[in-house]
Amino acid sequence: MEVQTWTFIIVGITFAIYVGIAILSRASSTSEFYVAGKGVHPITNGMATAADWMSAASFLSMAGLISFMGYQGAQYLMGWTGGYVLLALLLAPYLRKFGKYTVPDFIGERYYSQTARLVAVICALFISFTYVVGQMKGVGVAFSAFLGIELKWGVIIGSSIVFFYAVLGGMKGITYTQVAQYCVLIFAYLVPAIYISVLMVDNPIPQIGLGGTLEDGTYLLDKLDKVLTDLGFAEYTTSHRGKMDLFFVTAALMLGTAGLPHVIVRFFTVPKVSDARRSAGWALLFIAILYTTAPAIGAFARTNLIQTVNDKEYTSLPTWFGEWEQTGLLAFEDMNGDGIVQYYNDQNPTFAPIAEQRGWKGSELKVDRDIMVLANPSIANLPNWVVALVVAGGLAAALSTAAGLLLVISTSISHDLLKKWLRPQISDKGELKAARIAIAVAVVISGYAGINPPGFVAQVVAFAFGLAAASFFPAILMGIFSKRMNMQGAVSGMIVGLVFTASYIFYFKYGGGTPDQYWFGISPEGVGTLGMIFNFVVALIVSAVTPAPPTEIQTLVEKIRIPRG
């Protein structure tokens, strides 16, 4: 059967499963809608958190990014996993003990202030909205590339599915669909990875295969280092850029992970405080399965691509090359007209004379990074249904993350803005209805934005993580670990952290700033770490010169530090 037929079948089946789960897990109260009635088993929640967390970018783009960045790609690997240690040790159990529904809820109550709550709501909305638009666009791209459906209709189909289970089931429906989505995406990620690992280094475990030997007896990574330097690229396994930026970007991604509201709220859904800790461990384990496989895929795919394509006659290339050329993700342009593919680093001035001597007139191969995951099955000669599975996996990753984000948007509006601020007398039924309407509107708006993405969305990673690191992480951390931290300190810290981080990112992304103006060589992706430090410093100074928080707040802090009582 054709790839497209298989894709229709497999995507169709997975979507039917998601809808089935939605019908079975409808929410009947705000507690069910917001936090799945606090009845989710820690392992189930771990799986849901993993799907919630791993987005279309983790699934499709990360391995490709690493394969082109080499060692430097560690910033994503460590940055997007290390934050779970912070979550499990510093935030999740205490927030679970606090026992409310949203992150702004904690900020508002702990800092006894509607201003603090409002600042938190604005952050949560901004972070979640920029993030969800990227997911929606990813859904549309997957549909248009693999099912021959227009991007617009792809987004509409994807958002209708999310609409269905998010509006009906809220967190309850989202949790159980996320579990199914995790299973789909991890299976789809591992099958081609295992095949390609066996093919390249004859080892079925990619994590070990990464250190394995090729047919000719050399270590894969040594071979890759040599092949790349021979073509004028930097070595794969060593660092060739400043460590400072790597350090700050890794830290910003970790701290951002720990501060992202859609991840934090997942830990409100387990029954007990000890479950929140355990659940974070499970979540990281489920995430680690994908995150330790990704660097193996990156190295395999880069080696394989060069070996198969470079210095070969165009007409003798395997058939998958032509197939992927049609998608536009792979392109060959015969610049020197010799009919042979020359792939090398044409940006490297010291390599230019060598290239010229060999009669090369520029690198003739253009590779989109997403192809490293997408084309793996066809490169490894896997059956068509595996390609279809990878598409379904990418959709599962995008939809599960989108749903988690949409829930944060809806609860921020129905709970934090309506119930806790504008309409305190609203009944539980009324609040539930408001939550459903809010999530429905959010789906429609984000779907529309996914079809016509606003310019700032392209930089979503820098914004979402930077802002979460500079605002939520310090505010929550100090709310738990410092009894003395008061409203004045927390609010001024958050505002300074936010304004600084947002202006830095804005200046360098849109304001015409150039990399040589970076402070201490820190890129916008890493500036959230600096924003966090400013937040801490300002908060500590301001709180030291203003009155201590009221006694009942200090008692509250005492209470959340202990699992029972």
Place this chain on the structure above:
Amino acid sequence: MNDDQRKKYWHTNLKYLGFLLVIWFMCSYGAGIIWADQLNEIRWGGFKLGFWFAQQGSIYVFVLLIYVYVRLMNHLDKKFDVHD
């Protein structure tokens, strides 16, 4: 639970946190970034050690750290009779 016990519980928790976060930092930022070049001189099969920590090892350590913390705290909660 009286104030004294509360303090003791919290201090033990902070001690665990400090200890585990030092390891967290040393394995990721330390072995994976700061000392990566030096560790790359050491080989572990097909891996340079610094590279391995940066792309594999640190993640395994992260998972392990959470499990250790879960065990330590479950034990501590029981000892102070505050388990839920």
